[in-house]
Amino acid sequence: MDYAIETFDLSKHYGGLKAVDKLNLKIEKGEIFGLLGPNGAGKTTALSMLCTILKPTSGTAVVNGSDIVKEPAKVRKYIGIVFQQPSVDDLLTGRENLRMHTLLFGMPRETRKKRIEEVLSLVGLEKRADDLVRTYSGGMRRRLELARGMMHNPTVLFLDEPTLGLDPQTREHLWKYISALARREKMTILLTTHYMEEAELLCDRVGIIDSGRIIALDTPKKLTAQLGGDKIILKIKKPHIAALKKLECIKSIRRKGEILELVASEGGYNLKKILEKAGQVENVEIKPTTLNDVFLHYTGKEIREAEAEGGFWQRMMNERRA
Amino acid sequence: MSEIEGVYAVWLRELKVFTREKERVIASLISPLLWIFAFGTGLGSVVTTEGVNYRIYIYPGILVMTVLFSSVFYGLYVIWDRRLDFLKEVLVAPVSRTSIFIGKVLGGCTTVMIQTVAVLIIGFFIGVPMSLDIFLKALLLLFLISVALVSLGLSIGANMKSPEGFMLVANFVMWPLFFFSGALFPLSNLPSWLSSATNINPVTYGVDAVRGIVVGVQHFPLWGDIGVLLLLSLVVIAIGTLSFRRMHD
Numbered sequence: 001m002d003y004a005i006e007t008f009d010l011s012k013h014y015g016g017l018k019a020v021d022k023l024n025l026k027i028e029k030g031e032i033f034g035l036l037g038p039n040g041a042g043k044t045t046a047l048s049m050l051c052t053i054l055k056p057t058s059g060t061a062v063v064n065g066s067d068i069v070k071e072p073a074k075v076r077k078y079i080g081i082v083f084q085q086p087s088v089d090d091l092l093t094g095r096e097n098l099r100m101h102t103l104l105f106g107m108p109r110e111t112r113k114k115r116i117e118e119v120l121s122l123v124g125l126e127k128r129a130d131d132l133v134r135t136y137s138g139g140m141r142r143r144l145e146l147a148r149g150m151m152h153n154p155t156v157l158f159l160d161e162p163t164l165g166l167d168p169q170t171r172e173h174l175w176k177y178i179s180a181l182a183r184r185e186k187m188t189i190l191l192t193t194h195y196m197e198e199a200e201l202l203c204d205r206v207g208i209i210d211s212g213r214i215i216a217l218d219t220p221k222k223l224t225a226q227l228g229g230d231k232i233i234l235k236i237k238k239p240h241i242a243a244l245k246k247l248e249c250i251k252s253i254r255r256k257g258e259i260l261e262l263v264a265s266e267g268g269y270n271l272k273k274i275l276e277k278a279g280q281v282e283n284v285e286i287k288p289t290t291l292n293d294v295f296l297h298y299t300g301k302e303i304r305e306a307e308a309e310g311g312f313w314q315r316m317m318n319e320r321r322a
Numbered sequence: 323m324s325e326i327e328g329v330y331a332v333w334l335r336e337l338k339v340f341t342r343e344k345e346r347v348i349a350s351l352i353s354p355l356l357w358i359f360a361f362g363t364g365l366g367s368v369v370t371t372e373g374v375n376y377r378i379y380i381y382p383g384i385l386v387m388t389v390l391f392s393s394v395f396y397g398l399y400v401i402w403d404r405r406l407d408f409l410k411e412v413l414v415a416p417v418s419r420t421s422i423f424i425g426k427v428l429g430g431c432t433t434v435m436i437q438t439v440a441v442l443i444i445g446f447f448i449g450v451p452m453s454l455d456i457f458l459k460a461l462l463l464l465f466l467i468s469v470a471l472v473s474l475g476l477s478i479g480a481n482m483k484s485p486e487g488f489m490l491v492a493n494f495v496m497w498p499l500f501f502f503s504g505a506l507f508p509l510s511n512l513p514s515w516l517s518s519a520t521n522i523n524p525v526t527y528g529v530d531a532v533r534g535i536v537v538g539v540q541h542f543p544l545w546g547d548i549g550v551l552l553l554l555s556l557v558v559i560a561i562g563t564l565s566f567r568r569m570h571d
Contacts, residue, residue, distance in 0.1 A: 053414060076416045087411045091339045103331035104415035106324025132342070148411075 004029045004156050004188035009059035012045050019045040021212035027190060032182050034203035035192045036291060042212040043192035044084060044160055051081050051158050064155055080154035082145045084161045090134040094125055094144050098151060105152040119147040123177055139170035150185060159191035163198060175202050196291045208295055215298045224289045227297055230267030234260040235283035243277040263289060328417030329425040336429025350437045354388045372508050372539050381450050382533035383505025388441050389434055389468045390500060394492050396430040397475025401485050423566040430472035431465060438464050450536060459535045466551050467528040473558040480565035499525045509541045524554045
């Protein structure tokens with residue numbers, strides 16, 4: 001089987017810090033694959049190497065059948081990239097930005113105009129195409145970048161945090177565009193994100209990445225199913241943890257002050273049993289488990305907490321100090 | 323073919339961005355106007371240099387100064403482009419860095435020429451012996467100077483990370499190039515230290531050539547001036563291309 005992207009011990013080190021550590025991925029054609037992890041986990045570094053902006057320290061990858069180290073020019077021709085930071089020119093109009101891209105990518109003259117109209121309508125920007133990007137909202141800019149990324153019919157599209165900093169509504173809109181595009185244009189999409197919902201709703205498969213390593217990889221459903229239950233959140237002052245541990249249905253217990261977080265199989269059914277053993281419970285909540293719980297399961301911390309640690313630069317500083 | 327289209331794309335972008343930022347055009351004209359009218363007229367009322375009224379004498383110098391300052395400052399936009407990640411989009415395109423650099427240089431030269439034409443037109447109204455012939459010859463020379471100096475600005479921009487750092491280095495480079503160029507004084511009868519400083523300054527030869535064309539006062543042969551400018555252009559273009567290749571690696 002030919003993969004759209006296959007990496008072989010792909011690594012990037014900055015001094016002693018392993019930003020990406022022996023990454024091995026196989027991404028199938030037509031798949032939407034998400035790299036999920038906190039800021040600084042190495043997602044952007046991995047993506048930058050795959051789109052040939054950054055040279056790996058060791059290892060390599062094959063994108064579309066071309067080696068990223070040996071044939072970067074060949075790789076570039078067939079990939080589209082949407083960067084984390086806005087990279088459309090705001091003193092140009094939407095259409096001018098796209099036109100510039102057709103020139104830079106040497107697209108045949110005859111197809112340029114048609115393709116520009118096509119992608120503009122795909123992302124719903126036809127009416128604003130001749131306005132300066134300066135006047136666009138954040139969501140519109142992202143859509144324009146998306147349009148530009150797939151302008152030259154790439155077979156693989158890289159999206160680095162495609163909905164970063166957007167409001168929830170715009171984000172959902174963008175997800176719809178992205179998945180519609182992937183189906184329609186038959187593209188493979190690799191995206192990075194630190195939003196759980198994004199990975200859950202948009203991606204066919206998710207690789208959870210922490211400190212430069214993939215710690216779990218599967219479909220979002222299977223990843224959460226692995227935990228084997230529902231999440232039960234109890235507010236309780238003096239929990240009887242030892243008693244809870246004896247219950248067969250309890251998969252994991254985590255205590256944060258007055259809050260006790262449990263993962264229990266068939267949470268609704270077993271709730272009564274749990275409440276009997278737990279102690280003086282003030283409040284109960286049952287939720288389905290999310291990818292955040294998966295992250296928690298593997299790393300012992302939540303994605304949010306991992307971010308509070310300061311991400312990449314913090315890791316870098318710690319490395320220096322050590 | 324696609325390389326030429328790449329050059330064209332970058333050039334077109336620079337031109338459009340420039341014309342849409344009116345402040346940039348207007349701001350760039352203020353300092354030449356001040357030099358010509360305030361400084362030139364003020365000293366010109368008492369000073370005649372090499373048989374020419376001082377205001378007219380420094381006019382070619384101010385033309386070169388306009389090119390010098392606009393060209394070098396143009397390099398600052400590389401830093402903004404980088405901050406906005408705009409340059410990344412260009413750098414991942416299947417177009418060589420050399421083409422991107424050439425597109426940038428041509429874009430810069432075009433914008434600098436737009437400003438220079440404005441200062442050249444002023445020449446018609448302040449008693450400079452202007453004609454269409456002189457106008458075109460001067461423009462050609464100034465274009466050659468701007469190729470070298472835009473490349474210089476871009477080289478600085480490609481090697482600096484912050485706008486503050488760029489300003490520091492640019493000022494450190496521009497002011498000596500301007501003051502030691504003979505833009506404001508004749509090259510004859512200088513003390514030997516100043517004479518050596520002007521002789522090693524490539525901008526001197528630009529000022530000399532333009533002054534020769536516009537005012538008819540010249541110290542070096544024209545072919546010598548042009549030779550120095552061509553050589554300088556080649557050297558700085560090479561440095562600039564290398565700096566662009568190294569970016570983002």
